[in-house]
Amino acid sequence: HLSYTLSTITELRLSYSRRTSRPRARDLNPFAEYRDPKNLSFGNPLLLPEYLHSFELGCQYQRGRLFVLPTIFYRTASNSISSIKQLVNRSTLLTTKENVPSNRSAGLEVIVSWSSGGFITGHLSTTGLYEELDAASLGTGQLKSTISWSGTMTSNLNFTKNTRLEIHSRFNSLRLTPQGEYRPSSSLGLGFRQEPWDGKVSLLATASDIL
Numbered sequence: 001h002l003s004y005t006l007s008t009i010t011e012l013r014l015s016y017s018r019r020t021s022r023p024r025a026r027d028l029n030p031f032a033e034y035r036d037p038k039n040l041s042f043g044n045p046l047l048l049p050e051y052l053h054s055f056e057l058g059c060q061y062q063r064g065r066l067f068v069l070p071t072i073f074y075r076t077a078s079n080s081i082s083s084i085k086q087l088v089n090r091s092t093l094l095t096t097k098e099n100v101p102s103n104r105s106a107g108l109e110v111i112v113s114w115s116s117g118g119f120i121t122g123h124l125s126t127t128g129l130y131e132e133l134d135a136a137s138l139g140t141g142q143l144k145s146t147i148s149w150s151g152t153m154t155s156n157l158n159f160t161k162n163t164r165l166e167i168h169s170r171f172n173s174l175r176l177t178p179q180g181e182y183r184p185s186s187s188l189g190l191g192f193r194q195e196p197w198d199g200k201v202s203l204l205a206t207a208s209d210i211l
Contacts (some may be wrong), residue, residue: 126151135178
């Protein structure tokens with residue numbers, strides 16, 4: 001990890017990382033597990049560790065209560081551990097684990113945090129990327145690619161010292177899988193927190209997927 005200070009409020013960051021993710025015991029277990037009569041799953045004792053190489057270049061800007069960090073990245077993974085589903089018959093679905101030979105992505109990630117000084121605080125994280133997935137060895141066809149983006153935003157409204165409303169939203173565009181794709185999804189949630197008796201008691205009410 002390298003950093004270079006451009007000014008009192010701006011810093012340039014460059015990093016490289018290599019991560020190893022080994023299969024969990026459940027992923028390696030070859031014995032069938034029945035979730036219900038129509039869904040069964042088992043692990044794959046031949047799974048290999050997953051290796052991820054990540055290159056990132058970002059520029060951090062922080063002034064007062066505003067924080068901004070845009071980052072350009074390139075990531076390449078080999079032997080990615082992924083779930084594979086198969087139909088045993090018309091009514092039974094089998095799920096197991098397999099290694100995906102390669103998965104490459106490049107894009108831009110932006111993180112923004114802000115505060116008004118007490119009443120409102122917020123955090124935004126969004127990522128846009130181009131992704132290539134090679135799962136041909138699993139019998140799923142040729143190399144697949146797509147452009148996708150995702151984002152989350154959280155805002156806190158602090159009405160008083162002990163009364164707060166939290167708004168959380170999330171969106172994911174179409175994403176690739178070895179056997180197809182995940183369709184776009186979104187959610188919006190609210191949380192209300194009240195802490196009477198100087199914070200000695202905390203009451204929390206939440207609502208998920210309100211739209």
